[in-house]
Amino acid sequence: MKKIFITLTIFSSAIAVFGQSQDHRWSVGLNGGLSDFIGEASGHQSFNFRGAIRGQVGANVFYNLNNWFSLGADFTTGKMGHHASFGQTLEGLSSFRATSNHGHLALRLKFNNGRILSETSRIQPYLMAGIGLVNFSAHSSNDVEGVHYQGLTTHTFNTGLGLTYMLTERFGLNYNLNYAVTGSDNIDMRERGRNDQYIIHTIGVNYSFRAKKSKDITEKIVEETKPVVAAVVDSDGDGVPDHLDKCPNTPKGVKVDKDGCPVIEDKIIAEIQTIAKSIFFETNSDKISDTCFAKLDRLVDLLNSPDVPKETILDIEGHTDNTGNFDFNLSLSQKRADAVKAYLVSKGVSAERLQSEGFGPKKPKADNSTREGRIQNRRVELILHY
Helix, strand or coil, X not given: CHHHHHHHHHHHCCCCCCCCCCCEEEEEEEEEEEEEEECHHHCCCCCCCCCCEEEEEEEEEEEECCCCEEEEEEEEEEEEEEECHXXXXXXXXXXXXXXXXXXXXXXXXXXXXXXXXXXXXXXXXXXXXXXXEEEEEEEXXXXXXXXXXXXXXXXXXXXXXXXXXXXXXXXXXXEEEXXXXXXXXXXXXXXXXXXXXXXEEEEEEEEEEECCCHHHHHHHHHHHCCCCCCCCCCXXXXXXXXXXXXXXXXXXXXCECCCCCECCCHXXXXXXXXXXXXXXXXXXXXXXXXXXXXXXXXXXXXXXXXXXXXXXXXXXXXXXXXXXXXXHHHHHHHHHHHHHHHHHHHCCCCHHHEXXXXXXXXXXXXXXXXXXHHHHHCEEEEEEEC
16 A cells, blocks of 8 residues: 555656636536544654554536636545554554545635646646634544544634646646644544544545636627628719718719719819909908899809709808908908809809808909009909818
8 A cells, every 4th residue: 555655656657737827717526535633643744654644535516716726615525534553452442433524615725826826737746724613523443441432513724735647638637745733633443632634535536617718708798799890872873972972863974072962064164263263342341343243144054054963052251451451351351252152143153052151352463552452452353062
């Protein structure tokens, strides 16, 4: 037995955990091993192979809290006791034997935490500490006084160490040493002021449940939250989608700009600008000069012609130089712009297509310090747009 136990211990000390990382949150294990009772009956000696070794079987379950710690529960059941070899007795007791049922909660400090050893290293030992309960049920005893063992239940304080070696991604071998200090000094029916203890050595198999990787979850979330792209609708077929088209129902074949509106020919824009330069008023008045009406009538024809889309807007801007009172000039420029608008409306141009505004001397086109500059600044501008 001694040779077998030493061989198992050496073997198990050379193996370790594989990949007990955040990808493997839960693990369960089954194991078997030996108990080593330490009390008055054994002279408080551990590793008493001839007198105190008994068989144990057990199971455990652990959850990885993070890279450093895992929390779980460990259960073992089996025989525990002591017998004096070669007819010897100790403290008047030649043998004591009981069935033990042990369970404890344990916190493991993992060495495969990414700092001491790699998380995926195959050599990954751990230390353990916890608290638990143990029950010793009466089995048999042989006392020189004929006292029979009655059994008891008490708490335990547990410490230990262990190693696990994953044979595959999920299956592994485990060695665990659990050292328990009980809350009683009477487990072996002898009290000497020192609580009884025991060690349970186990070797077993572990199975790790692989959690779904966060990357997989993220990809799933991204896939599920991809926006639904609506079909692009272009009702008038001008190449501009309806939701961007400022000029819907454009006739087929008509060239349009980026807003979906028909392109106005450059010659029309140039003619409108020429007409603007021919608009004059009487001095300090908003009365249009008689010489300008022919040009304004031509402007009416252009605005109402098929060459100028009905969706277009004509801005009529009135401007002055900086001679005289600012407020007067601002008011005069507004009245002149309104006068042009009123004439165009009277000739059949829709008022909804006309916008008039006076700026006074605020937007000079030339230098007001010269006569020529002031003449250029006294003007009306016509701007055609959508």
